Amino acid sequence: MRLLTEAALLGLASGPACLASCGPVLAPWLVAERAGWRRALGLLSVFLGGRLAGYLLFAIAAGLLGATMPLGARARALLFAAAHLGLAATLVVYGLRPRRGRPEPPLVTIGPARRSWMPVLLGLFTGVNLCPPFVVAAVRAMETGSVAGAVLFFLAFFTGTAVWFVPFAALGALRVAETAATVARYTMLALAAYYAYLGILTLLARLLDG
Amino acid sequence: MADHVATPDSRGIGRSLLLTLPVALWALLMFSRALGVPGVAVKVAALLTLIFLVTLFFLMVRTRQTNRWRRWFFATLGFLFPIGFIWELIALRGSMSIPMEKMIAGDTPFCFMVIPMILLPAALTRTVIFPGAILPTASNPHSIAVMIGLWMAATLVLGKGWCAYGCFFGGIEEGIAAMPRKARIRKIDGRWRLVPWAVLAAIVLLSLATLAPTYCEWLCPFKTITEYAEVRSIETAIQAGIFLSLFLGLVIVLPWLTKKRTQCAFFCPFGAFQSLFNKIHIFEIRIRRDECKDCVSCQNSCPTMALSKQSVADGKTLINCMHCGACVDVCHKDAAVWHIKGTPVGAAPERARLLHLYAAWGFAIMFGGSIIAGTLTKMLGFLG
Amino acid sequence: MTRLKSILGYTAAALTVAATMLTPFLLMNFFTRGVAATGLRIDPVYTGGEVVREIARDGYRVRVHRAVYPGTPLQRIEPFVQLDWTPAAALPAQVSEEVDLDGDGQADLRARFSVPRDPNAELRVDVEPLGPRVKALRGVGKESFHAMIARVGEAVVVRVPLVTDTR
Numbered sequence: 001m002r003l004l005t006e007a008a009l010l011g012l013a014s015g016p017a018c019l020a021s022c023g024p025v026l027a028p029w030l031v032a033e034r035a036g037w038r039r040a041l042g043l044l045s046v047f048l049g050g051r052l053a054g055y056l057l058f059a060i061a062a063g064l065l066g067a068t069m070p071l072g073a074r075a076r077a078l079l080f081a082a083a084h085l086g087l088a089a090t091l092v093v094y095g096l097r098p099r100r101g102r103p104e105p106p107l108v109t110i111g112p113a114r115r116s117w118m119p120v121l122l123g124l125f126t127g128v129n130l131c132p133p134f135v136v137a138a139v140r141a142m143e144t145g146s147v148a149g150a151v152l153f154f155l156a157f158f159t160g161t162a163v164w165f166v167p168f169a170a171l172g173a174l175r176v177a178e179t180a181a182t183v184a185r186y187t188m189l190a191l192a193a194y195y196a197y198l199g200i201l202t203l204l205a206r207l208l209d210g
Numbered sequence: 211m212a213d214h215v216a217t218p219d220s221r222g223i224g225r226s227l228l229l230t231l232p233v234a235l236w237a238l239l240m241f242s243r244a245l246g247v248p249g250v251a252v253k254v255a256a257l258l259t260l261i262f263l264v265t266l267f268f269l270m271v272r273t274r275q276t277n278r279w280r281r282w283f284f285a286t287l288g289f290l291f292p293i294g295f296i297w298e299l300i301a302l303r304g305s306m307s308i309p310m311e312k313m314i315a316g317d318t319p320f321c322f323m324v325i326p327m328i329l330l331p332a333a334l335t336r337t338v339i340f341p342g343a344i345l346p347t348a349s350n351p352h353s354i355a356v357m358i359g360l361w362m363a364a365t366l367v368l369g370k371g372w373c374a375y376g377c378f379f380g381g382i383e384e385g386i387a388a389m390p391r392k393a394r395i396r397k398i399d400g401r402w403r404l405v406p407w408a409v410l411a412a413i414v415l416l417s418l419a420t421l422a423p424t425y426c427e428w429l430c431p432f433k434t435i436t437e438y439a440e441v442r443s444i445e446t447a448i449q450a451g452i453f454l455s456l457f458l459g460l461v462i463v464l465p466w467l468t469k470k471r472t473q474c475a476f477f478c479p480f481g482a483f484q485s486l487f488n489k490i491h492i493f494e495i496r497i498r499r500d501e502c503k504d505c506v507s508c509q510n511s512c513p514t515m516a517l518s519k520q521s522v523a524d525g526k527t528l529i530n531c532m533h534c535g536a537c538v539d540v541c542h543k544d545a546a547v548w549h550i551k552g553t554p555v556g557a558a559p560e561r562a563r564l565l566h567l568y569a570a571w572g573f574a575i576m577f578g579g580s581i582i583a584g585t586l587t588k589m590l591g592f593l594g
Numbered sequence: 595m596t597r598l599k600s601i602l603g604y605t606a607a608a609l610t611v612a613a614t615m616l617t618p619f620l621l622m623n624f625f626t627r628g629v630a631a632t633g634l635r636i637d638p639v640y641t642g643g644e645v646v647r648e649i650a651r652d653g654y655r656v657r658v659h660r661a662v663y664p665g666t667p668l669q670r671i672e673p674f675v676q677l678d679w680t681p682a683a684a685l686p687a688q689v690s691e692e693v694d695l696d697g698d699g700q701a702d703l704r705a706r707f708s709v710p711r712d713p714n715a716e717l718r719v720d721v722e723p724l725g726p727r728v729k730a731l732r733g734v735g736k737e738s739f740h741a742m743i744a745r746v747g748e749a750v751v752v753r754v755p756l757v758t759d760t761r
Contacts, residue, residue: 020666024415179404186408187415194416194424201445236615310736311744313640314751332634335665341640345630354634359626363617367610419668421637442736492606552603554596565607572614 003144004156010137011160018161022051022126024191025087026165029094029122030172032184040172043119048165050123052158058128059141059154077206079128084199087125091192094118095185219274226272229564233267237575244583251594255586262286262582263575270567274560276535280374281384287578288381292435294585299437307440313341319352321436322361324426326410326483327417339421360577367573369491370484373474373514373532375570376577379432380474387465387513394467402476403515403530410479431456431473475514475530485530493533493566495548496555497525502545508537525555533566638662639669639739642676642751647697654684657749658695661756662740672729673756674740677705680749685709689750692724703728705752707743719743721754729755 026047035043137157141150176184221229237260244256266279273279299306308318320342331339338344338354346353364376373380409429416424426433428449434457441447456477464472474481488494497508502522509517516531527537537546538559547559548566613621635641639662647658659676675695679685688708692701702725707717721731729741731754736742743752 017667020419021668024412024419027415028411182401183404183407183411186404187411190408190412191416194412194428240618309744310739310742311746311751314642314744314746316636316641331637335637336633337635337637339637339639342636344634344636354636355626355629356622358629359622359624362625363613363621366621367614367617416668419666421639421665421669440736492603492610550603550607552599552606554600557600562607565604565611569607569610569614572611573617576614576618 003140003149003153007137007140007153007156008160010140011157012163013160014134014137014157015161015164019164022165023168025091025122025126025188026168027171028184028187028191029119030168031174031176032181032188033172034175034178034181035172036175037169037173040169043172044165044169046119047123048158048162050120050125051127051162052123052155053120054124054127055154055158056151058138059150060147074206077202081199081202081206083125083128084195084202086121088192088196088199090118090121090125091188091195094122095188095192221272221274223272226268229271230264230268232568233571233575234264236572237264237579240576240579241583244587249591251587251590255583255590258586259579259583263571263579267567267571270571271564274563275539276563276567277539280534281388283574283578284374284381285385285388286381287378287582288383288385290585291378291381291581294581294588295436297585297588306437308437309440313439315349316341316343316347317350318342318437319350320354320357321426322357323430323432323480324423325358325361326479327413327423327425330414330418331421334418335421339417340423340426364573364577365484365487367569369487369493369533370481370529370531371491371493371533371566371570372484373481374534375574378578378581380471382435383461383465383471383473384513386462387469387471390466390469393469395464396468398468398470398515400515400518403528405476406478406482406530409477410482413479425479428452429456431461431477433457469513470515471513474532481514481530481532488529488531492551493548493562493569494551495527495531495533495535495538495546497522497527498545498547498556499523499525501543501556503543505542507540507542508546511536511540533570535563538563639671642678642753645678649693651691654679654681656691656693658693661695671738672740673758674753675756677752677754678746678749679752682709682713682745682748682750685750695727700725703754705754707750707752709750713745717743717745717750719752721752727756729757731755 029047030040030043033040033043137154141153141157144150144153241256241260244252247253263283266283269279270276296306303309303312312318318341320340324340328338328340331337340354343350343353344355346356364372368375409425413425413429427439429452431453433450433453438450438453439446441450456473460473460477464470497517504522506519506522509515509519509522512527512531513534513536514530514532516528517537518528521528535548538548540546544559547556548563549555549559550562550565553562638644638660643660643662645657646660649656649658657678657680659678661673661675662671663673664671677693679689686709688706690704690706692704694700695702702723704722704724705719706722707719710717716735718733718735719731720733721728723730731741734741734743736744740753740755743750745751
């Protein structure tokens with residue numbers, strides 16, 4: 001119980017750092033959806049589900065591998081690069097494709113409709129960013145000595161961070177004009193370029209370091 | 211620099227001189243200190259600038275045309291500013307690049323384009339994510355407080371009109387766009403107008419996430435003609451390449467091909483930010499539907515595509531109108547008119563135009579005029 | 595109502611003209627002071643943070659700044675501490691000394707650098723960790739904001755990266 005409380009508090013304390021990482025992705029995406037309150041909360045849940053999936057995958061790995069889990073600079077950098085490249089790709093697809101099943105305004109007519117599992121990908125790639133609080137959580141999860149312990153720890157940690165994301169539903173509920181939604185989609189494309197660059201740069205730097 | 215403008219009846223010379231008198235007195239006041247300073251170059255530069263700006267105002271009043279003459283001032287400012295700025299950098303440092311020690315010392319001059327990026331981080335962390343100085347110093351008079359203070363005053367007076375009367379970067383495109391007789395690229399998709407807003411959103415979000423001025427580090431085309439971080443690594447070399455490419459593409463090539471201010475209209479995030487203040491600015495341009503023949507001359511003439519078919523049908527410009535007056539100048543039916551919010555549209559458009567010009571030109575003389583005179587002083591001093 | 599709106603409109607227009615005239619004499623100064631009064635500081639990534647200790651040496655001193663940590667995961671700096679050797683003119687040609695960062699009596703690092711006579715010459719620094727907090731530097735110049743040496747005004751500034759998660 002004490003461990004779970006510690007995990008939740010660590011998650012709560014990490015919230016601002018999580019927001020700084022995920023906010024640039026979440027904000028334009030939810031604005032672009034123009035979803036209304038209920039659907040925005042649903043989309044946010046799917047996104048958070050993706051983040052949770054990332055956390056739990058890590059938790060299972062931490063529980064199975066224990067102290068041998070590579071958390072050194074090189075491993076972190078490679079995972080960071082992979083997550084950023086995945087995020088960039090998802091943002092490009094999301095930014096260019098209109099949503100399935102809803103007639104899009106004339107401003108946005110590029111490409112066929114996208115799948116509803118894309119928010120999961122967005123959540124997964126933003127969740128796995130291995131910031132210091134995440135690393136601390138991973139180390140503590142490994143110290144539990146079991147997969148179940150690690151999973152519970154990360155679940156509690158995730159709950160602590162997730163609290164900070166709830167207000168974002170208000171963005172999705174805005175029902176902005178189609179112009180603003182289009183701007184939000186272009187913003188996602190601009191962000192994709194930045195994340196792609198970061199991912200490539202990190203990958204190259206690590207590969208060159210050997 | 212003549213476009214196919216409508217030619218309204220000219221105002222009489224006497225009346226034009228009378229209306230120009232306040233501006234002439236204002237210019238004398240603004241340049242009085244320079245005129246009193248010993249040194250021929252300073253005096254001649256101040257006098258030339260004063261005559262130039264007052265003459266342009268006189269012509270704006272006499273011919274009842276705004277943009278036709280405003281462009282001369284703005285292009286002159288756009289070409290002379292980088293000359294003067296680079297001159298000063300070379301004199302001070304011997305180079306256009308900013309070494310790290312200067313950033314640590316707080317000697318980086320603050321540019322107004324940073325403003326949208328620093329607001330949220332400042333609100334949340336109470337720090338300014340820019341390597342400058344809050345208050346002016348001997349080595350950095352362009353401190354953050356001074357430049358933000360200037361921007362606040364400019365926004366109060368000009369609103370988005372900053373992009374037509376204040377910005378010392380926009381004049382380069384203005385001048386280049388005016389040179390060809392015809393545009394080679396005439397059809398431009400209206401969705402490009404939305405890109406500056408996306409760039410603004412992206413840099414605001416990323417600046418908050420990275421606590422660094424993202425636009426300055428990665429995207430500003432005008433780094434090419436002002437200053438940039440020392441190129442000491444692959445990353446800084448990539449950044450320099452991006453600045454140069456954007457400058458050549460958006461500021462030189464595309465304005466030449468389209469006769470539009472393409473960097474301003476389709477990229478500049480500060481322009482998008484400044485557009486927000488059009489909502490509260492008292493001056494605007496309106497379209498009188500009963501006079502309009504939908505000839506689309508106004509739409510074609512606008513350097514930033516601030517008029518669309520829908521907006522003209524609604525009798526107004528889009529939010530990114532910078533009050534340059536190009537549409538009013540070109541309208542043969544006097545449908546496009548200057549307007550003061552709250553007053554009946556078309557009731558006294560010339561009065562609205564003059565009041566706007568007194569405010570805008572007054573600022574232009576104070577700010578742009580001082581930059582023009584400063585550069586001319588350096589050039590004349592060099593020659594003499 | 596129409597008349598009232600017109601009066602207000604023209605009043606606002608006249609005030610805008612007045613604002614132009616007031617800008618160089620009043621408004622700009624007012625706004626500048628307002629910004630300065632907000633108490634904003636420059637980000638310590640650029641300034642190096644506040645000085646927390648001064649270590650007196652023979653003819654010069656070493657100022658130790660508060661450690662600077664990244665504020666967000668995406669901020670591309672490592673934690674670092676800035677050290678200033680000042681005044682630079684009083685430094686010996688070769689500086690090699692141990693520095694206690696936190697005043698606990700234990701040296702945390704040894705820094706070695708040359709001080710050329712030419713103030714514009716490039717500097718290089720070696721830092722050897724003597725404790726768990728500090729990362730090593732070998733022949734570093736101006737690589738990044740968190741690992742560098744440069745002459746800044748009257749001081750030689752060295753920034754030493756710290757091991758992550760050592761707050």
